[in-house]
Amino acid sequence: MNNKFNRRTFIKTSAAAGVGLGVMGGFSDLFAAQASGKRVGIIGLDTSHSIAFTKTLNAKEADPVYRDYKVVAAYPRGSKDIESSVSRVDGYIKDIQQYGVEIVDSIESLLSKVDVILLESNDGRVHLEQALPVFKAGKRTFIDKPIAASLRDTIAIFDQAEAHDVPIFSCSSLRYMKSAQEVAQGKVGKVLGADAFSPAKLEDTHPDLLWYGIHGIEILFTVMGTGCKTLTRTHTKDTDVVVGVWEDGRVGTFRGLRSGKNAYGGTVYGENGVQVLGPFDGYNPLLKQIVDFFDSGVPPVSKQETLEIVAFAEAADISKNNGGSAVSLASVFEKALK
Template sequence: GFELTKLWDENPQLAENMSKIYYGKPKVCDTFEKVSDDVDLVFIADCWGPDGRDHLKFATPGIEKNVPTFIDKPFAYEVKDAITLVQLAKKYKTPIMSLSMLRVLPHATRFRNRFAELGEPEFGIIKGGGDTMGGHIHAISLAQHLFGSGVESVEAMGQTPLAYVHLNYGDKPHRPKAGVMLNCACGDTYHCSMYASAYSKLGAIHSPNLGDFEFPYAVVEILKMIKKMVKTGKSQVSYEEMIECIAIATAGRLSQKERKRIYLREVLERK
């Protein structure tokens, strides 16, 4: 198990309140740098929206002290920050990890196991995500979980950020030839549920609800991965995949702004 020993929040009263919830055991630190002193793990929770803009700032002290660090999704807002975080982790030999619940949700894995019914998916759709970076990462992560990593380029449009995003895998084997569509601007949904569909010349299959009643199972999986990271000193998620998640979002915003296809290599080279 875990024991929460230290807390910090930019609003000290909120930190005090959380400490009381845990019967006053966690120490409330007056600076975020002190949270990583004499601990086995640092957990960077969602902040600013959440959109990840401050995650590099908050994660740096612990990484530099060689304290394993879990960064709640999104890993970062811009891909340049994601790359910097990975560079820091490698420099100080500190394991770090960041992922969405949708990346490890067992219900999504069971849906993916049904792809054999299609031979191999040629096109995929993800429904859900909303208009914030925190939601976009869920959509991107669900696409990674179901259809794989290795996105080559992105095209995005719509009235809200990353409203509709097409992921293109190029000619990579065992990836949907027609790509994957993220429909983030999709209105209200049942208990934060997201949905997925996969298509091929043999037909189509559709996922069940992937929402609040399913998410706790993913949380358990993530906690197991965090504990294993602490014990082994190794991240349980590839850094390449963590960076790709943010690169897709960065490329999508640029695509929306410039009204053209953006290759991931373009945003990775702009770091």
Template structure:
């Protein structure tokens, strides 16, 4: 792979809308909306029958990819052999640890889409295996890479708090915040870094407090809407931003993945990956217990 050649990505799982969106946004690697990468192969992965996003979308999203000319190969290994880097876009977070375990031995960069792992323990195991196999792990919600969020964060300086409001729909077998709320959690971690100490999810919002006193609040409705809003607070004032979910929202993420593959550097530090998973896990525990809980470090 040279700087002049597009990074060849392979899809692992196709039951997320990102499978088609990534493919169309990248195009041929040179003339697409995001230049520098192209999707060359995909593995459909078995349908997860007890998970509606997989049960209801796996077949028709696979058909959409085939209509775009995408070869559907018979194994993750076959996709890895045909690719420079892998994109785990399977929608059910429960499948991510097993998918990554099958891919790290190839020593190629692997992106794990948005919902990295069901638990912090599994996330640690995933990262440890990847490190041992010389596999670069990439991650992150596309919302953290949007120009709207990056501009507000860059303009703020000395962030003391972040208030986030976005859709919080849930899905079976995914605890509170683990399906769509993870996007808000990832924005908070992108603003503050690791170090969240406590989470309270007992009322109409989630309050996450960092060990230096900084606070993130997360709220939203159970019905999905395309808009996520936020306010970043500093001693000097506030910076507001608004993100609209669309294919265009993915551009910054794709650019980060291409850059990471070319430079062999992470797009999200491992400590932030673990922090996001740990906060989601703590929020579910807080809601179940009805009290604030400590976040596993």
């Protein structure tokens, strides 16, 4: 696909959207009846998350937990050069139009039509660039994983959001597995340690564990909390094992798998028992958190935790490059802040 979403394509897809509305019926009435402030805009149609969220929100009889939020418009461009992302866009444009979503040719145009934003571009490298006009427009924003492709950009994203007084948050849907949330809410008492695992497919443009391993890292931090001090990484062509030591001496590990598409989970060791994590519960538990955030403006995941997750992934790359030596997260933050 051409990196620029050209005018001819824009006119063609917009026209198709209009036809789709007429054929499917009911969507125009649905959108006309929306309460003020409930219009959702999507940036990036290079991920299945965009379609999954839209399918749930725009269902004819959507669950009341989604508070009448509806996806009304989308700007399709995401990654500029990751083939697995770029090649999806044309298909996902067609998919999302089935739900009455208008396709627009710029982020600026999108912002004039919506109240809140799902920044869904699969490529973390473009998130800072895409988020800046959103923040300037004052739109509350959920940024899908990875929030960025570096700790430096992640810090910049939070700095710019704060400068424009715009609430944001970012996380993986794996954070909201029922079993992980039960642990976070105290089911096994104080967590003494934990192991987490997930697929960890690599992408050359991102730190190894930010592209897909972030899912397992998110699980680990959901149950362990912040405070990782140092880590070491063992790396083979099939597996990564990262061992983190927290400030209070607790140990948490992440295992990244090159195979096992739906392998998400782990084990938590608590003062009151052991909890097995899993299975993955789908995207809807996260989506509920997102719409609650759109209403309240209160992020359900702290800035510090998101920064630490990204620093954990960067530190893991440094450890690998240094033969598995221990790396402090403080040194990674110091480097990023320079």
